[in-house]
Amino acid sequence: MKVVPLSIPEVILLTPPRFGDNRGFFSETYNYDAMAKAGLTEPFVQDNQSLSRQKGVVRGLHCQLDPYAQGKLVRVTKGAIWDVAVDARTNSPTYGKWVAAELSAENWSQLWIPPGFLHGFVTLQEETEVLYKCTALYNKSSERSVKWDCPELNIEWPIDPQNAVLSEKDLAAPGFSAAKGWFSYNKG
Numbered sequence: 001m002k003v004v005p006l007s008i009p010e011v012i013l014l015t016p017p018r019f020g021d022n023r024g025f026f027s028e029t030y031n032y033d034a035m036a037k038a039g040l041t042e043p044f045v046q047d048n049q050s051l052s053r054q055k056g057v058v059r060g061l062h063c064q065l066d067p068y069a070q071g072k073l074v075r076v077t078k079g080a081i082w083d084v085a086v087d088a089r090t091n092s093p094t095y096g097k098w099v100a101a102e103l104s105a106e107n108w109s110q111l112w113i114p115p116g117f118l119h120g121f122v123t124l125q126e127e128t129e130v131l132y133k134c135t136a137l138y139n140k141s142s143e144r145s146v147k148w149d150c151p152e153l154n155i156e157w158p159i160d161p162q163n164a165v166l167s168e169k170d171l172a173a174p175g176f177s178a179a180k181g182w183f184s185y186n187k188g
């Protein structure tokens, strides 16, 4: 499996092999040993899947607070997304910084986003399906959101904000300054 830490090194781009033949392909999309070799041993307890019908659907920026903070392993089985992780760990040297990667059914890449990060994506194609494994269960009362296009974050989304499709919840999200104190940064 190809393992590439991004410029915030706790966020990791992983690409498992895909074996094609005349019938199609086979891929181990999750393998504990392969992930452990990449330093990722937190167990997953929930799988999620979302379908976004249009290009330009923005979901996020979301997280859950401790003790329900979620690590997420995100992949795309149909279409493509621009997947974004924002460091929300107060006192982290990369607090308020973001990294992103294009995940698609074509490139077969996955993004590991640790607990303590905000997560969001925008779809780059219609009918995009996103699957992600989580290290903690859904806990609605611990959910928090931050505005996807908050000027404090200055995320370079590859879409015209006029064309973004968002939920009411995401349209009403506060700016990143609301995240102060949500997570602490533990060095090492």
Ligand SMILES: Cc1cn([C@H]2C[C@H](O)[C@@H](COP(=O)(O)OP(=O)(O)O[C@H]3O[C@H](C)C(=O)[C@H](O)[C@H]3O)O2)c(=O)[nH]c1=O
Pocket (backbone or CB within 6 Å): 048, 050, 059, 060, 062, 063, 072, 119, 120, 121, 138, 167, 169
């Ligand atoms: C997240 C979640 C939601 N739901 C229910 C709650 C709502 O009735 C419905 C849609 O939820 P929401 O609008 O929060 O879905 P997204 O906007 O796709 O949220 C996700 O988008 C970003 C990208 C994420 O990383 C999170 O996993 C998650 O927040 O599913 C559940 O039953 N379980 C869950 O784990």
